[in-house]
Amino acid sequence: MYRIPFLDLPPLAGAAGTVRLPGSKSISNRVLLLAGLAEGRTLVHELLASDDTAVMLDALRALGCTVEQDSASGALAVTGIGGRLPVHAARLYLGNAGTAMRPLAAALAVLATLQGGEFELSGVARMHERPIGDLVAALRPLGCTIDELGTPGYPPLRLRGTAGGRLALERAIRVRGDVSSQFLTALLLALPLAADAQDIVVEVDGELISKPYVEITLNLLARFGIAVRREGWQRFTIPQGSRYRTPGTIHVEGDASSASYFVALGAIAATGGDVLRIEGVGSDSIQGDIRFVEAAQAMGADVRTGPGWLEVRRGRWPLQGITLDANHIPDAAMTLAAMALYAEGPTRIEGIASWRVKETDRIAAMAAELRRVGASVVEGADFIEVSAPETWLPAAIRTYDDHRMAMCLSLAAFNPTVGARVPLRILEPHCVAKTFPDYFEALFALAKADPADIPVITVDGPTASGKGTLAAEIAAALGYGLLDSGALYRATGIAAMWDGVSPDDEAALATLAEGLDLRFGDGADAGRTWLRGRDITDELRLETSGLMASRVSAWPAVRAALHALQLSFRRAPGLVADGRDMGTVIFPDAALKVFLTASAQERAARRHKQLISKGISASLADLRADLEARDLRDRSRSVSPLKPAEDALMLDNSALSIEDSVAQVLAWWQQRRPFGHSA
Ligand SMILES: Nc1ncnc2c1ncn2[C@@H]1O[C@H](COP(=O)(O)OP(=O)(O)OP(=O)(O)O)[C@@H](O)[C@H]1O
Numbered sequence: 236m237y238r239i240p241f242l243d244l245p246p247l248a249g250a251a252g253t254v255r256l257p258g259s260k261s262i263s264n265r266v267l268l269l270a271g272l273a274e275g276r277t278l279v280h281e282l283l284a285s286d287d288t289a290v291m292l293d294a295l296r297a298l299g300c301t302v303e304q305d306s307a308s309g310a311l312a313v314t315g316i317g318g319r320l321p322v323h324a325a326r327l328y329l330g331n332a333g334t335a336m337r338p339l340a341a342a343l344a345v346l347a348t349l350q351g352g353e354f355e356l357s358g359v360a361r362m363h364e365r366p367i368g369d370l371v372a373a374l375r376p377l378g379c380t381i382d383e384l385g386t387p388g389y390p391p392l393r394l395r396g397t398a399g400g401r402l403a404l405e406r407a408i409r410v411r412g413d414v415s416s417q418f419l420t421a422l423l424l425a426l427p428l429a430a431d432a433q434d435i436v437v438e439v440d441g442e443l444i445s446k447p448y449v450e451i452t453l454n455l456l457a458r459f460g461i462a463v464r465r466e467g468w469q470r471f472t473i474p475q476g477s478r479y480r481t482p483g484t485i486h487v488e489g490d491a492s493s494a495s496y497f498v499a500l501g502a503i504a505a506t507g508g509d510v511l512r513i514e515g516v517g518s519d520s521i522q523g524d525i526r527f528v529e530a531a532q533a534m535g536a537d538v539r540t541g542p543g544w545l546e547v548r549r550g551r552w553p554l555q556g557i558t559l560d561a562n563h564i565p566d567a568a569m570t571l572a573a574m575a576l577y578a579e580g581p582t583r584i585e586g587i588a589s590w591r592v593k594e595t596d597r598i599a600a601m602a603a604e605l606r607r608v609g610a611s612v613v614e615g616a617d618f619i620e621v622s623a624p625e626t627w628l629p630a631a632i633r634t635y636d637d638h639r640m641a642m643c644l645s646l647a648a649f650n651p652t653v654g655a656r657v658p659l660r661i662l663e664p665h666c667v668a669k670t671f672p673d674y675f676e677a678l679f680a681l682a683k684a685d686p687a688d689i690p691v692i693t694v695d696g697p698t699a700s701g702k703g704t705l706a707a708e709i710a711a712a713l714g715y716g717l718l719d720s721g722a723l724y725r726a727t728g729i730a731a732m733w734d735g736v737s738p739d740d741e742a743a744l745a746t747l748a749e750g751l752d753l754r755f756g757d758g759a760d761a762g763r764t765w766l767r768g769r770d771i772t773d774e775l776r777l778e779t780s781g782l783m784a785s786r787v788s789a790w791p792a793v794r795a796a797l798h799a800l801q802l803s804f805r806r807a808p809g810l811v812a813d814g815r816d817m818g819t820v821i822f823p824d825a826a827l828k829v830f831l832t833a834s835a836q837e838r839a840a841r842r843h844k845q846l847i848s849k850g851i852s853a854s855l856a857d858l859r860a861d862l863e864a865r866d867l868r869d870r871s872r873s874v875s876p877l878k879p880a881e882d883a884l885m886l887d888n889s890a891l892s893i894e895d896s897v898a899q900v901l902a903w904w905q906q907r908r909p910f911g912h913s914a
């Protein structure tokens with residue numbers, strides 16, 4: 236996940252490949268609650284790992300459930316409380332997870348009333364602006380004691396009761412269905428706790444919105460042994476004697492709302508025989524948002540589907556604007572607004588009043604951000620109408636702590652498909668952690684870009700000037716990839732030493748360089764390097780390796796052999812490359828070139844300190860002599876000598892801290908970006 240203040244997406248021209256979706260948020264949190272209320276152990280496979288499920292899991296642990304990784308199956312094992320509270324007081328923090336707040340509020344209200352207890356539920360500031368009054372209004376007439384601790388009708392809530400209380404269940408429980416279907420879902424998930432002695436009837440006031448989400452609830456209740464009888468969408472009966480029974484093992488299907496971004500991506504950018512395959516959700520999905528596929532097809536997407544998969548290609552192009560009542564797909568419908576950027580004629584999405592009370596006011600947020608990239612937008616109380624930009628603008632997109640804003644708007648980076656070529660900045664990209672922590676990584680793995688559009692920052696300079704340190708910090712700050720080109724020459728030198736190849740045998744060295752079996756670690760292995768399967772991380776940094784690299788790198792054939800490998804590091808979203816000839820030879824079109832220097836005395840002192848800290852003894856005078864000899868060889872060789880590119884910015888960091896150097900380079904970078912000062 237990109238935990239950085241902003242992520243710049245270069246103009247992206249195409250897409251192809253396979254994406255495996257993370258588990259559905261709606262299914263994950265329902266399954267977790269049901270497993271937590273049931274008796275026995277439930278193995279949950281393919282559970283979504285995200286902010287919203289993390290808060291639900293924390294809540295279940297606090298309530299006395301056991302949550303552990305099952306080593307045999309790799310699934311998450313939840314041992315539930317079997318409907319009996321082992322813990323009678325807890326304060327639960329539920330972030331911005333509506334799928335945790337609403338059902339837990341109902342379940343704990345019921346349990347506190349029957350078994351005694353006091354529970355406080357709170358969340359982030361936005362959660363305290365998301366309505367829950369209709370659920371409270373449904374529970375109070377049953378005899379539940381609910382204190383609204385902030386604004387009436389909104390969390391935080393306190394749910395309390397003394398053991399032995401009873402619930403008034405003789406009459407039908409009434410709940411409003413026209414603001415959020417989660418209130419009905421919450422009651423249906425919670426009320427089996429009180430169904431030992433009689434049927435429980437829930438009746439919906441008003442037209443129930445988002446019915447497919449209620450279908451998910453009914454489907455999962457059935458998997459846990461509770462067969463709710465439904466009469467239309469107005470009346471639901473939980474049969475007397477209902478008890479949560481664990482199914483033992485349950486698989487969470489991929490998130491259909493998350494699939495929508497990739498369906499849209501295929502429709503926009505999978506061209507010329509390319510296909511975008513989506514795995515984890517398909518024709519057998521129980522999620523309502525799977526019907527987004529129909530809307531995408533109406534706009535022009537070419538979609539094939541089977542159990543657990545979808546394949547998408549561009550069909551009609553440009554896409555075609557549509558008018559749709561999206562009440563049945565409120566979350567995925569946001570993606571249609573992004574597809575509208577590539578459509579002929581306006582796209583009007585109606586029946587979406589619920590957008591106004593989601594993670595943010597999504598109608599207002601969508602309108603503001605789509606306008607920022609150049610679209611024309613009309614918004615109303617319960618609709619949005621979007622027309623494609625006439626002129627695309629390089630925009631810094633606000634994301635409002637709303638994962639779907641970030642994912643939808645990322646699709647605007649594919650503007651080269653309609654002849655534009657503008658980059659896009661996504662502010663606070665880590666908001667995707669709510670449902671799809673690795674969304675941007677997945678997007679970049681599928682996206683194709685013209686290499687010329689992928690930004691490169693080069694950092695060249697003499698030995699021990701701090702290039703590697705600076706480059707790594709800049710790459711981390713921007714979420715870009717990193718090329719330590721010196722490591723390629725060092726690895727060639729090490730391979731030569733292993734194979735007994737002379738540093739003077741240019742042809743043999745070039746052959747070694749060409750077949751270099753080198754692997755750089757990522758994720759937990761970031762920073763580690765393997766040559767021919769052997770970990771050379773420490774060997775790479777030895778002074779002897781540096782000196783050997785300096786000798787082998789002077790040969791033109793060796794440099795030529797490593798050229799293509801270095802170019803292959805230029806991948807979305809961008810690259811920071813450090814070495815000696817990054818700005819002059821390898822990436823002459825780099826968007827920012829830095830030539831980093833420091834006095835020889837300072838550099839020798841830094842290297843000395845570096846070696847001492849690793850427990851390697853060294854003489855300062857010898858180190859200075861070695862690095863000066865290396866610099867001289869690097870500067871005076873015939874090919875790709877060490878020198879600043881004509882358009883490089885010089886940075887002497889002799890008297891600067893690492894932080895100061897990083898701040899300077901980031902400030903230069905910001906000036907070169909087209910997003911303006913506020914971004
Ligand atoms: N601005 C700075 N101020 C103080 N120390 C620094 C600064 N920049 C880097 N250093 C330190 O100097 C040492 C050498 O830095 P680094 O390895 O990044 O240099 P390099 O130019 O990449 O070296 P090489 O050319 O050998 O790969 C490190 O210990 C690093 O922490």
Ligand SMILES: Nc1ccn([C@@H]2O[C@H](COP(=O)(O)O)[C@@H](O)[C@H]2O)c(=O)n1
Pocket residue numbers: 698699720721722724725781784785786788789813814815816817865869
């Ligand atoms: N682009 C580059 C990078 C490095 N070299 C040579 O490799 C030696 C080791 O580099 P480090 O940055 O890891 O110290 C260096 O002294 C250069 O001779 C190069 O030629 N071009």
